[in-house]
Each structure stands twice: as structure tokens, then as C-alpha cells.
Amino acid sequence: xxxxxxxxxxxxxxxxxxxxxxxxxxxxxxxxxxxxxxxxxxxxxxxxxxxxxxxxxxxxxxxxxxxxxxxxxxxxxxxxxxxxxxxxxxxxxxxxxxxxxxxxxxxxxxxxxxxxxxxxxxxxxxxxxxxxxxxxxxxxxxxxxxxxxxxxxxxxxxxxxxxxxxxxxxxxxxxxx
Amino acid sequence: xxxxxxxxxxxxxxxxxxxxxxxxxxxxxxxxxxxxxxxxxxxxxxxxxxxxxxxxxxxxxxxxxxxxxxxxxxxxxxxxxxxxxxxxxxxxxxxxxxxxxxxxxxxxxxxxxxxxxxxxxxxxxxxxxxxxxxxxxxxxxxxxxxxxxxxxxxxxxxxxxxxxxxxxxxxxxxxxxxxxx
Numbered sequence: 001x002x003x004x005x006x007x008x009x010x011x012x013x014x015x016x017x018x019x020x021x022x023x024x025x026x027x028x029x030x031x032x033x034x035x036x037x038x039x040x041x042x043x044x045x046x047x048x049x050x051x052x053x054x055x056x057x058x059x060x061x062x063x064x065x066x067x068x069x070x071x072x073x074x075x076x077x078x079x080x081x082x083x084x085x086x087x088x089x090x091x092x093x094x095x096x097x098x099x100x101x102x103x104x105x106x107x108x109x110x111x112x113x114x115x116x117x118x119x120x121x122x123x124x125x126x127x128x129x130x131x132x133x134x135x136x137x138x139x140x141x142x143x144x145x146x147x148x149x150x151x152x153x154x155x156x157x158x159x160x161x162x163x164x165x166x167x168x169x170x171x172x173x174x175x176x177x
Numbered sequence: 178x179x180x181x182x183x184x185x186x187x188x189x190x191x192x193x194x195x196x197x198x199x200x201x202x203x204x205x206x207x208x209x210x211x212x213x214x215x216x217x218x219x220x221x222x223x224x225x226x227x228x229x230x231x232x233x234x235x236x237x238x239x240x241x242x243x244x245x246x247x248x249x250x251x252x253x254x255x256x257x258x259x260x261x262x263x264x265x266x267x268x269x270x271x272x273x274x275x276x277x278x279x280x281x282x283x284x285x286x287x288x289x290x291x292x293x294x295x296x297x298x299x300x301x302x303x304x305x306x307x308x309x310x311x312x313x314x315x316x317x318x319x320x321x322x323x324x325x326x327x328x329x330x331x332x333x334x335x336x337x338x339x340x341x342x343x344x345x346x347x348x349x350x351x352x353x354x355x356x357x358x
Contacts, residue, residue: 005349007356012317014298015214018206025223026205029230030198038189038237 088132089171095142095152098125105129106149107140107166114143133171141166186243189234197234204247205230207319208254214314215258215307216265217299225261229254251319252329255311262307297355304351305344312340313348 004012093105103119109131110116119127119142127142142150151157151165180199188196208229212222233240233253240249302310315326316337323334330337 004345005353007352008345008349011298011301011348011352015302015314015318018210019213019219021206021209022223025227026202029201029205029227032227032231033194033197033201033234036231036234038192038235 088134089173090130091133091138091169091171092128092130093119093140093142093152094126094128094154095119095150096124096126097142097144100125100127100144102145103127104143104146105131105140106143108138109133109140112141114146135171135173138169138171139166140169181244182246183243186237186240186246189237190240190243197237200246200250201230204250207247208250211251211254211314211319212258214302214318215310216262217303221261221265225257226254229257232257248321248325248329251315251321255315255329258311259307301348301351301355305347309340309344309347312337313344316341 095103097103100121103121104114105117105119106112106114117129117131119129121127140152142152144150149165152167155167155169157165157167182200182203185196185200189200205226208226209219209222212225212229213219216222216225229250233250240246242249305313311330312326312332315321315329316323321329323337326332326337327334332340
């Protein structure tokens with residue numbers, strides 16, 4: 001360090017001061033850790049000996065189960081990543097509502113039609129959908145159970161023409177990202 | 178007498194959550210210092226540090242060298258800082274594009290870092306690129322050896338030496354300019 005310029009040495013001394021932790025932030029770390037669990041690295045192995053008939057039955061069951069998973073994964077993927085549309089940018093919308101039975105995304109892009117864009121329910125009551133949108137300013141809302149309109153709590157709020165709560169997103173050209 | 182890191186890590190690996198709590202209390206402030214200096218503001222740093230500790234806890238059984246827990250934790254922390262900075266930069270660029278289009282008259286000097294704390298120090302650090310800042314902080318503030326830095330960052334030793342040299346030269350020039358030396 002002695003070979004360093006004196007102004008840099010002074011800077012290093014100032015940068016080395018250790019900040020006093022905010023007790024609230026530290027408590028939040030401990031609380032978050034209480035929710036987490038270490039992942040297991042070692043898995044136990046079991047040997048299963050089956051009769052030929054049982055083996056065939058298991059094989060059929062496995063084929064059926066994996067087919068279902070593949071179909072589900074394909075549908076889910078199609079929802080997350082719809083086919084690209086020229087000049088449009090895929091935008092993912094997310095809304096959290098654990099008790100909701102169904103949620104729709106409405107906005108300028110679908111004429112505010114609650115039946116046009118249904119969202120998919122994920123783990124923990126997280127609903128999501130990906131929509132290809134024209135670049136520019138887009139106003140939108142979430143409609144819960146076909147009745148209650150909600151603005152996006154994570155986005156800027158605007159006054160909708162119909163007096164309902166709605167939000168605004170600014171969509172960029174895909175290539176700019 | 179302070180319980181060694183290695184023992185605490187092994188106890189956490191065996192399922193004793195309280196042992197990891199001790200590690201959090203031991204390294205929280207140091208992790209916060211690095212993240213704060215790297216990201217430029219405390220709020221973002223606290224968020225990233227929490228995320229890093231949760232990730233470290235989840236994968237504590239993958240810490241194969243418990244005695245060098247600090248280096249292992251910093252590997253996670255450095256990656257979280259990089260991800261956070263990248264996300265902020267993308268958000269900033271999106272906002273800038275919108276602002277240029279909607280409010281072309283109100284353009285101001287671009288600044289991707291939101292700064293707080295010691296403004297002079299923060300400004301000097303913000304003048305460095307994230308890569309140079311990272312190398313400088315690990316070398317002179319966290320006092321890591323180049324081998325430890327290479328392990329934590331995934332960057333080669335010679336490249337790190339070059340980054341540290343460039344960072345110190347740039348900081349010296351920036352600080353002298355501010356001080357009119």
C-alpha cells in the first residue's frame with residue numbers, strides 16, 4: 001500500500017470504516033433465515049426389486065406421468081413465452097393474490113376485456129402472464145374474480161378513463177434490452 | 178474465546194440454525210460495507226446482503242472449506258451485487274429512453290448509481306466502472322490476496338492486478354481533480 005498515492009491511501013482509510021448495522025435490517029436477515037432451510041446435498045438411494053408385471057405397470061405409469069408433465073410444461077411455457085410477434089416486446093405481468101380464483105389482465109392492448117387475457121396461477125398465489133406489446137405507454141389493470149379491479153401495486157398509478165384503478169408501464173423496443 | 182468459523186459452519190451444516198446466526202452477526206457489517214461501497218447506497222446494499230446470507234444458508238452444505246467461510250460468503254455476495262447492479266442498469270436505461278422521448282428538455286448527466294453516505298468517497302468510487310470498483314474494494318478494503326480474489330470473482334490473477342492498477346490510477350486522478358492538486 002505504501003506505493004499508493006497519498007490521496008488514494010486516505011480514501012482507503014475512509015472506505016475501511018465499518019458501517020454500524022441497522023438492528024431492523026439485521027433482524028430481517030434472521031427472520032428470512034428462519035424461513036429458509038439448507039438444501040440437502042446427499043440423497044439416499046434405494047434399490048427396488050419388481051416382478052415383470054409390476055415393472056411393466058410402473059413403466060406405463062411413468063410414461064403417463066411424464067407425458068402429463070410434458071404437456072403441462074409445454075402449456076406453461078407457452079404462457080410464459082408466447083410466440084414472438086414482430087415489433088412487439090414480451091412483457092411479464094405479475095400479481096399476488098392468494099385467495100383469488102381467477103385473474104385477468106386488461107388494458108389498452110386488449111380493449112379492457114376481462115375475458116381476453118387470463119393469468120396463470122403459480123406457487124404462493126403469484127399470478128403471471130406474458131403479453132407481446134407494442135413499444136410505448138401502456139395502461140393496464142388486474143381484474144380479480146371478474147369483479148374487483150386492482151392497479152398494480154408495483155407500478156405507477158394513473159387515472160383510467162372509466163374511473164377505475166389502473167397502472168402504467170413503458171414498453172421499450174426488444175432490441176434495446 | 179470466539180468460536181472459529183469452521184466449527185460454526187460445520188454445526189450449521191449439521192442443522193444447527195443458531196450456529197449460522199452467529200456467522201451472520203459476525204460478518205453482517207463487513208458484507209454491508211462491501212455491498213454499500215460497490216452499489217453506492219445503503220438500502221440496496223442491505224437488500225443484497227440479506228439475499229446473500231439467505232443463499233449462503235440454503236447452500237451451506239456446499240461450503241467444502243468451512244475454514245474459509247468469509248471467502249465463500251463473499252463469492253455469493255459479489256455475484257449478488259453484480260446481478261443487482263445489472264438489473265438496476267437495465268431499469269435505468271429503460272427509464273432514460275422513456276425520459277428522453279417524453280421529456281427531452283429535462284436531460285441531466287447520466288448516473289446509474291444512487292449515492293448516499295460520504296458523498297466525496299461515493300463520488301470517487303462511482304467514477305470507476307463496476308469491474309474496477311470490485312477489484313479495488315476486494316484488494317484494499319477487504320484485504321484479500323489476489324488468489325482469494327480470483328477464487329471469489331472467477332477472474333484471473335493477472336487481469337485482477339491490471340484492474341486494481343487501473344482503479345488506483347483512476348481514483349488518484351479523480352481525487353486530485355476534485356482537490357485541485
